[in-house]
Amino acid sequence: MNNIFFPLVCYLLLVLGIAVWGSRKSEKSGDADSFMKEYFIGGRSMGGLVLAMSIITAYTSASSFIGGPGVAYNVGLGWILLSMIQVPTAFLTLGVLGKRFAIISRRTNAVTITDFLRARYNSDAVVILSSAALLVFFMASMLAQFIGGARLFESITGYSYRTGLIIFGITVILYTTVGGFRAVVLTDLIQGFMMLIASFAVLFAVSKAGGGVAKIMDTLYKTDPALLTPYGAGNAIPLPYMLSFWVLVGFGILGLPQTTQKCLGFKDSRSLHRAMVIGTLAVGFPMLAMHLAGAMGRAVMPGIEIGDLAISTLTIKLMPPFWAGIFIAGPLAAIMSTIDSMLIMCSAAIVKDLYFHYAAKNDASRVTPASLRRMSFSVTAFIGIIVFFAAMQPPALLVWINLFAFGGLEAVFFCPILFGLYWRKANASGAVLSMLTGCAAFFFFTITKVSVCGTTAIVPSLSVSVIAFVLGSLFAKAEDETLLKNFDF
Amino acid sequence: MKHSDTGRILRRETAVTLLLYLLFFAWWYVTAYCTERDPSKYRYVFGVPRWFFLSCIAGYLGISALLWLCVKFFFTDVPFDGEDKSDE
Numbered sequence: 001m002n003n004i005f006f007p008l009v010c011y012l013l014l015v016l017g018i019a020v021w022g023s024r025k026s027e028k029s030g031d032a033d034s035f036m037k038e039y040f041i042g043g044r045s046m047g048g049l050v051l052a053m054s055i056i057t058a059y060t061s062a063s064s065f066i067g068g069p070g071v072a073y074n075v076g077l078g079w080i081l082l083s084m085i086q087v088p089t090a091f092l093t094l095g096v097l098g099k100r101f102a103i104i105s106r107r108t109n110a111v112t113i114t115d116f117l118r119a120r121y122n123s124d125a126v127v128i129l130s131s132a133a134l135l136v137f138f139m140a141s142m143l144a145q146f147i148g149g150a151r152l153f154e155s156i157t158g159y160s161y162r163t164g165l166i167i168f169g170i171t172v173i174l175y176t177t178v179g180g181f182r183a184v185v186l187t188d189l190i191q192g193f194m195m196l197i198a199s200f201a202v203l204f205a206v207s208k209a210g211g212g213v214a215k216i217m218d219t220l221y222k223t224d225p226a227l228l229t230p231y232g233a234g235n236a237i238p239l240p241y242m243l244s245f246w247v248l249v250g251f252g253i254l255g256l257p258q259t260t261q262k263c264l265g266f267k268d269s270r271s272l273h274r275a276m277v278i279g280t281l282a283v284g285f286p287m288l289a290m291h292l293a294g295a296m297g298r299a300v301m302p303g304i305e306i307g308d309l310a311i312s313t314l315t316i317k318l319m320p321p322f323w324a325g326i327f328i329a330g331p332l333a334a335i336m337s338t339i340d341s342m343l344i345m346c347s348a349a350i351v352k353d354l355y356f357h358y359a360a361k362n363d364a365s366r367v368t369p370a371s372l373r374r375m376s377f378s379v380t381a382f383i384g385i386i387v388f389f390a391a392m393q394p395p396a397l398l399v400w401i402n403l404f405a406f407g408g409l410e411a412v413f414f415c416p417i418l419f420g421l422y423w424r425k426a427n428a429s430g431a432v433l434s435m436l437t438g439c440a441a442f443f444f445f446t447i448t449k450v451s452v453c454g455t456t457a458i459v460p461s462l463s464v465s466v467i468a469f470v471l472g473s474l475f476a477k478a479e480d481e482t483l484l485k486n487f488d489f
Numbered sequence: 490m491k492h493s494d495t496g497r498i499l500r501r502e503t504a505v506t507l508l509l510y511l512l513f514f515a516w517w518y519v520t521a522y523c524t525e526r527d528p529s530k531y532r533y534v535f536g537v538p539r540w541f542f543l544s545c546i547a548g549y550l551g552i553s554a555l556l557w558l559c560v561k562f563f564f565t566d567v568p569f570d571g572e573d574k575s576d577e
Contacts, residue, residue: 077541081521084545088513091556095506099499102569213536225528228538230521239522246514269566277557284549489496 003321004157004328011194011329012171015187015336022186023179032372033109033364036356039180039376040348041111046185046266048274053192054185054265055090055275056283057337058258060195061141062148064287065331069294070307075236076220076227076298080291082242086249087287090279093259098272100421100489101263107486110264112345113257113413114353120420122483123428127357129435131349133412134257138342139387140401146391147399149335155312156328165391172336173384176343177377181265184340191333192282198330199289202311205318206293210300219299227298240454248407248458255414256406258341286330347380404446407458411438414462415469423473424484430473438465498565505563513552520544 037043046054064083072079104110108119114130146169153164175183210216220227227233230242253259266272290311297304297314304310315327355375360366390398415434419426441464444450445457452460478484520543525531534542 077538077545080541080545081517084517084549087549087552088510092506092510095509096503099502099567099569103495103567106569214533215536217533217536217538221528228528228531228541229526230540250514251510268569269564273560273564276560277553280556281553284553288545288549489499 004325007325019175019179019183023183032367032369035369041265042181048271051266051275052279054188055262057188057192058341060334061338069290070310072291072294073310075232078230078232078237083287083291087284091276094276097263105264112348121428125432137405140398141405142387143398144402145335169388176340177380188337191337194333195286195330198327199286203289203293209318216296216299244456252410255410346383411442411461429476430469433472434465434469437468
């Protein structure tokens with residue numbers, strides 16, 4: 001057991017150390033305004049490699065390392081095909097939003113996505129809706145990540161759920177609180193590399209244990225020929241279902257705040273260009289390797305009943321303990337790096353978008369940097385601790401909301417962000433209408449399981465929110481010219 | 490004028506990005522769904538079914554290479570700070 005534990009604890013200490021080292025830079029910031037810019041967006045200093053890793057680690061979560069490969073174990077190569085829909089995630093986000101966000105956020109002094117929406121729509125309703133959606137959905141997602149991480153820890157090391165939760169939960173809360181955005185992206189860099197190494201190691205172990213890829217494919221064919229088709233065993237992935245994922249994890253991610261937020265933090269064009277290429281390479285490899293390992297695992301070790309246990313079972317049985325310890329750091333890295341991005345954004349929503357704007361009237365001279373700093377630290381820690389304790393005894397409501405988090409965020413943010421950037425007529429009425437109807441539609445279609453032409457809930461919901469946005473915008477007046485000037489190119 | 494130059498660059502880069510995205514989708518779709526359908530007649534490349542090699546492995550590496558070329562040749566450095574000073 002200690003052989004697994006040792007590399008893991010070393011890894012967590014390394015992450016913590018880097019975060020503390022990196023955060024020393026934030027000590028120097030002068031007034032409240034520059035403190036917030038530093039704490040919540042790292043002073044807009046991300047380079048290409050850091051930006052790329054930061055986007056893909058915020059995006060890659062427990063499901064890419066545990067859930068997804070587990071489904072691939074059950075249905076075969078078709079699920080790998082599905083996971084590859086995510087390959088263009090990074091370049092689509094950066095190519096469509098990157099430079100526009102970079103320029104506009106400097107013109108309007110925006111630090112968060114909500115700042116951007118406020119500058120574009122000048123509407124309290126938009127700001128409050130987006131902050132509320134962000135807080136609720138992020139806290140539910142963080143809870144799910146905490147639970148996933150602790151369960152994984154439990155299944156691999158044999159230590160209890162609580163021990164796992166305490167060890168990695170405290171690490172992530174601590175470094176995010178102390179280091180802010182800079183610590184988040186610095187650790188993301190390490191976590192991203194960890195994910196790459198871990199996914200390579202597990203793929204290697206599985207194919208070696210199965211006597212080579214060709215032999216494994218032959219065994220899969222003998223088990224069930226459908227495992228080798230795009231449709232999956234038992235026709236589990238019909239075409240309309242598959243194509244829905246081009247919305248949910250395809251272009252829909254343009255509305256995912258945890259990735260779009262990163263477009264506010266990079267340094268220059270060169271960083272963006274490099275991040276597009278590196279991000280695409282680095283998101284594709286772990287997806288391909290982990291899902292392939294899951295699918296091939298079926299041939300190497302048949303009969304694992306619960307898909308979610310497939311990867312951890314394979315790891316324990318096939319890898320020497322030391323390497324199993326390295327491996328578990330991979331999914332833990334994916335989990336922690338998703339939590340840290342969300343945690344710092346929740347804190348920004350409360351401190352910057354709500355407190356600083358409404359209570360301090362957006363005036364940096366009204367608050368001392370020291371008090372704002374104390375407040376930011378305590379809000380970050382407080383949210384982290386709430387979610388941490390929630391994960392001890394997961395409340396049904398939050399677990400349930402998590403089911404809607406990914407699609408719900410897209411339904412809320414997709415239209416206001418994209419139309420705000422690309423359509424001059426977009427206005428606050430359209431934004432409010434589309435946020436409300438998009439979110440409501442997503443809940444409705446998910447709960448009632450009503451399917452439109454065999455697609456999943458995100459397709460009709462996003463369509464509804466687009467229609468609502470366009471109608472709302474056309475029937476109300478366009479925003480003020482002075483306001484729009486900041487968004488013209 | 491510098492201002493509209495930036496606009497033209499941004500529009501072109503958005504177009505290139507979307508074009509690459511569509512291209513990836515088309516390749517992904519055609520190689521996975523419009524080739525052989527019967528698993529007993531599958532051909533194999535490097536041990537994996539040919540459709541899988543083309544759509545998942547070649548598609549991933551191909552789009553990365555293409556993206557690298559596009560970024561190198563079509564993407565331009567744009568200053569982020571004070572880019573519209575020429576307006577005043």
